[in-house]
Amino acid sequence: MNIKNSNLIVLVSSTLLVVGFIISIINTMVLVSPTKHIEGSWKEISWEYEKSENINADKKISDAIKTEICKELIIHEAEVWNFSSNGNLELTSDINNEMLSWTMKGRGNILELSHNTNKIEHYNIQVLNNDQMVLYFSTDIQAKGIVKMTFERIKEDKYAQKI
Amino acid sequence: MLRKFSNSRTLKDNIQLGSLSAFSAGMVNVTSLIIFFAFTSNVTGHYAILAEEISKGNWYQASVVFAWIFLFFIGNFVSNIIIINFNKNNSYLAHSAPLIIEIICLLAVGYYGHFYYRETLSETEIMVGTMLFAMGIQNGLTASISNFSVKTTHLTGLTTDVGILTAMFTKKKYRQNKQLRSKFNVLLAIAASYLAGGIVAGVIYYEAKFLVFFAVSAVIGFIILYEYYKLKVTKFIRIKRTSKLRKSILETT
Numbered sequence: 484m485n486i487k488n489s490n491l492i493v494l495v496s497s498t499l500l501v502v503g504f505i506i507s508i509i510n511t512m513v514l515v516s517p518t519k520h521i522e523g524s525w526k527e528i529s530w531e532y533e534k535s536e537n538i539n540a541d542k543k544i545s546d547a548i549k550t551e552i553c554k555e556l557i558i559h560e561a562e563v564w565n566f567s568s569n570g571n572l573e574l575t576s577d578i579n580n581e582m583l584s585w586t587m588k589g590r591g592n593i594l595e596l597s598h599n600t601n602k603i604e605h606y607n608i609q610v611l612n613n614d615q616m617v618l619y620f621s622t623d624i625q626a627k628g629i630v631k632m633t634f635e636r637i638k639e640d641k642y643a644q645k646i
Numbered sequence: 647m648l649r650k651f652s653n654s655r656t657l658k659d660n661i662q663l664g665s666l667s668a669f670s671a672g673m674v675n676v677t678s679l680i681i682f683f684a685f686t687s688n689v690t691g692h693y694a695i696l697a698e699e700i701s702k703g704n705w706y707q708a709s710v711v712f713a714w715i716f717l718f719f720i721g722n723f724v725s726n727i728i729i730i731n732f733n734k735n736n737s738y739l740a741h742s743a744p745l746i747i748e749i750i751c752l753l754a755v756g757y758y759g760h761f762y763y764r765e766t767l768s769e770t771e772i773m774v775g776t777m778l779f780a781m782g783i784q785n786g787l788t789a790s791i792s793n794f795s796v797k798t799t800h801l802t803g804l805t806t807d808v809g810i811l812t813a814m815f816t817k818k819k820y821r822q823n824k825q826l827r828s829k830f831n832v833l834l835a836i837a838a839s840y841l842a843g844g845i846v847a848g849v850i851y852y853e854a855k856f857l858v859f860f861a862v863s864a865v866i867g868f869i870i871l872y873e874y875y876k877l878k879v880t881k882f883i884r885i886k887r888t889s890k891l892r893k894s895i896l897e898t899t
Binding site for chain 2: 511
C-alpha cells in the first residue's frame, strides 16, 4: 500500500468517526429517549422464569410464587404501573395503590425504583417500545433464577376510561 | 515514572506508573459501575453493546454507546497529540498535562455528582462519557510513554499476555529470560492494582458517595507530584555534583 492510499484511509476513517459522533449527538437530541418512552401506563401481562437453576421447572410463575416473590420486593403485587414524567411511579392494584420513585441508569437499560423507606431496586429493561415492556430481575425465592415481567402499554384513552 | 519515554524506561518506572494508574482506573471503573451501571475504563464490552443495540434497532441507545466509544478514542488522541507535540521541549510537562486534564474531568464528575446530580438519564450519559474520555487520556498516555508495555485499562490484553507468559514459563529457557520475567511482573502489578483500586473505591463509595472521585484525583495527583519531586531532587543532586566538580578543578589549578 503506498503512502497516498494510507493517507486517504486515515482521512476517510477519521472523517467517518467524527461524522458518526456528530450523528450520535444529534440522534440523542432528536430521538425519543427511554425515559420518555417509558412514561405512561403499563399493564402487567405475565410473570415467568427467563432462566432458572432448575432445568425441569415450569417457566410460568404461579400466583402463589408471585405473591411470595413480591413480599421481598418494593413493587408488591400491582396490575398497572403508571410512570410520570416527574419521576413518580404509581402502582395500582385492586387492593391498594403505592407510590414509588423511578429513574434510569446506564444507557437507559436499567430501571431504578426507590421507596420512601430508602429501599432501592434495579430492573433490567430488556424490551421497551410503543406496545411492550419487558423487565428482568433476579430472585432467590424457591428456585433461584431470572424473572421476566412482561407489560403491555395501556393507551391513554383506555386508561382514562378505566379511571 | 513520567519523564522517561519509550525504551529508556526501567522496569521500576513501568511498575510504578502501571500500578498507580491501574489503581485509579480500577477505582473509576467500579465507581461508575455502582453509580451509573456502565463501565468506563474498558470499551470492549461497549463494542458488543453497540452491535446489540443496532441489531435491536435501539438507535438512541446505539448513539449513546457510539458517543462513549468515540470519547474514549478522543481521550487517547488528545493525550498523544500533547505528547507528540511537546515531548521534545519538556517531557515532564508533556506527560503531566494529560493527567491534569484527567484530574479536571474526574473532579468535575465528583463535584457535579456530589452537589447537583438529580439521577436523570442524560446526566448519567454525560458523566459516563466524561469518565470514558478521562480513561482514554490515561490509557493513551501510559501506553504511549511505556512503548505499549503498560496499558492500565486494557485487562483483556493483560490477561491474555499473562496466560501466554505462564504457558511460556513452563519451559526453563523462558523462565530464565529476564525480559519476560520483567514483563510478567509489570502485568501482575497492574492486575493486582486494578483489583485493589476497585475494592478500595467500592468501600469508599458506600461511605463518601461521589467524593470517591476526589480520592481518585488524589492518586493521579500523587503521580504528578512524585515525579515533580524526583525531578527537583535529581536537579538538586546534579547542581551539587557540578559545583563540587568545579570546586575541585579550581583547587587543583
